[in-house]
Amino acid sequence: MNDNSSYKTRSTSVVSATNSVCNNIYKKVATDYQKTTTFLSRGADQLPPLLLRIILAYEFWEAGVMKYEGENWFNDMVFPFPFSLLSGESLWIMSTWLEIIGSIALALGLATRFFSLALMILTIVAIQVAHWPTDLRHWSDFWQGYAITDTGFGNFKLPLIFLTMFFPLLFGGAGKWSIDYAFKRYLM
Structure with a gap:
């Protein structure tokens, strides 16, 4: 026991x-x-918006500079209304300068919501005009267009990712490390 x-x-x-x-x-x-x-x-209010702004600014800067240095290929495209009211040359110039000026503004965090919305509209038009599958016969053709490279079914994956990346900037703003924040804090 x-x-x-x-x-x-x-x-x-x-x-x-x-x-x-x-x-x-x-x-x-x-x-x-x-x-x-x-x-x-x-860092939640600072780092994520800054990283989104830098990535998007870099991508749109590249696209704008490529258009600036390249030849106009908008003349052969059919744009949706109301953009169809403008000439291909006008659209080329507008999109080129929107991408260049918008990317600089995004990098600085200046008028971030305005340029986010403007570049979102540009991206939606680009998806419809240049990246969307031209001939959809089957639902599977649509999903083949969700790709980075065009294999004949469109290539709307990357523009769609960019479009999605703009939403936090549109609704949340540029974050604390931006000119927008400095204006809001010190001038208002």
Whole structure:
């Protein structure tokens, strides 16, 4: 009987020690997790919008400079209303300068919501005119167009990704590391 009670006492102390170790590990993990999320939350208003702005500015800068240095290929395209009221040359000049000026403004965080909306409209028109599948016979043809390179079924994946990336900037603004934020904070 003595051996049995001694066994129970030892097993209870082992369970108690194990629970204590587990509780300490849990508290350490929970504390570290809380510190990490607090650290990441400090940059939530700054870093994500800045990264989106830089990536989009780079992509639209490249497209604008390519148009500026290249030849007009808009004359052979059919644009939706109301853009169809303008000549291909006018649309070429407008889109070129919107991409160049808009990319500079995005990089600086200047009039971010305005340029996000303007470049979103430009992207929607580009998807419809240049990236959308021209001949859809089957639903599978549509999904083949969700690609980066055009294999005859369109290539609207990248413009669609860019379009999606503009939504946080349109609704949330440029973030704290921007001229928009400085204007709002110091001038208003």
